[in-house]
Amino acid sequence: MRVLISADMEGATGTVLPADVTSGTPRYERFRRMLTGDVNAAVAGFTAAGADEVLVNDAHCGMDNVLLEDLDPRANLIVGRHKPLGMMQGIELGVDAVAFVGYHTGAGEQGVLAHTYLSHSILAVRVDGVPTDEGRFNALVAAEAGVPVVLVTGDDLTCAASADWAPGARTVAVKTALSRHAAICRPPAATAADIRAVAEAALSELPLGHAGLPEEAAGRGATSGPVGSGPRTVAVDVDSPYLADRASAMPGVRLDGPRTVSFDAPDARSALRHFRALTWVIGGGREAEWT
Numbered sequence: 140m141r142v143l144i145s146a147d148m149e150g151a152t153g154t155v156l157p158a159d160v161t162s163g164t165p166r167y168e169r170f171r172r173m174l175t176g177d178v179n180a181a182v183a184g185f186t187a188a189g190a191d192e193v194l195v196n197d198a199h200c201g202m203d204n205v206l207l208e209d210l211d212p213r214a215n216l217i218v219g220r221h222k223p224l225g226m227m228q229g230i231e232l233g234v235d236a237v238a239f240v241g242y243h244t245g246a247g248e249q250g251v252l253a254h255t256y257l258s259h260s261i262l263a264v265r266v267d268g269v270p271t272d273e274g275r276f277n278a279l280v281a282a283e284a285g286v287p288v289v290l291v292t293g294d295d296l297t298c299a300a301s302a303d304w305a306p307g308a309r310t311v312a313v314k315t316a317l318s319r320h321a322a323i324c325r326p327p328a329a330t331a332a333d334i335r336a337v338a339e340a341a342l343s344e345l346p347l348g349h350a351g352l353p354e355e356a357a358g359r360g361a362t363s364g365p366v367g368s369g370p371r372t373v374a375v376d377v378d379s380p381y382l383a384d385r386a387s388a389m390p391g392v393r394l395d396g397p398r399t400v401s402f403d404a405p406d407a408r409s410a411l412r413h414f415r416a417l418t419w420v421i422g423g424g425r426e427a428e429w430t
């Protein structure tokens with residue numbers, strides 16, 4: 140049984156400030172350890188539940204945040220950037236379950252360090268008209284692959300939001316959001332114990348179609364969240380018209396309004412790839428602040 144952990148950082152134990160999740164700052168080094176601790180707790184739980192392979196995909200920013208030297212030796216780590224599927228790299232290898240560790244709420248929402256890919260330029264993302272944060276977008280890709288999302292960790296608002304796109308998942312709130320940059324934080328010893336226990340329970344109760352378990356059990360998670368495959372339409376609201384103009388230079392991207400662009404994709408996986416490229420074009424065009 141193979142489990143994929145997609146590990147972001149804004150929803151890790153203790154992170155509340157941009158500097159906590161920004162490489163090169165003194166605070167960042169502290170919180171890499173906290174993130175690695177959350178990941179290790181999930182690895183321990185999944186292993187206890189019978190996973191014989193746990194693959195961790197580093198999914199934050201430069202995607203080299205988890206400390207390999209401190210990673211539970213029962214797991215392997217996908218490190219580095221320019222991965223075709225980004226936060227969902229590893230799903231293409233065929234996995235039985237996926238966990239979203241350290242996740243956060245989306246652009247325009249309340250929650251600690253809430254954003255969707257770009258911390259300021261993107262105001263909202265919709266897939267087929269439905270507001271979509273990173274968790275929901277990634278859950279669409281998982282559902283398309285027939286892989287259930289079994290565990291979500293992050294702040295309390297992320298856990299609540301996941302009920303919409305991963306209702307079959309168990310959740311662990313590692314902090315309670317007070318504002319975008321403040322939370323009541325639980326210490327790593329407490330969150331690790333919870334993540335381990337909940338990960339073990341989540342995987343233990345999963346009927347695995349891949350493993351030849353009863354027919355009715357197959358795809359349990361896949362049918363409890365976003366369902367199926369098929370064409371997707373992605374719309375993105377940006378905070379300035381010049382960013383929409385710039386994004387609409389990409390082939391296939393429509394300018395729907397002064398600050399809105401959209402595109403069509405044949406499936407969720409293609410939609411994610413296209414969307415990531417769009418974020419690079421938008422992010423690379425942002426003007427410096429001036430008054």
Ligand SMILES: [Zn+2]
Nearest residue numbers: 147148199200
């Ligand atoms: Zn992140």
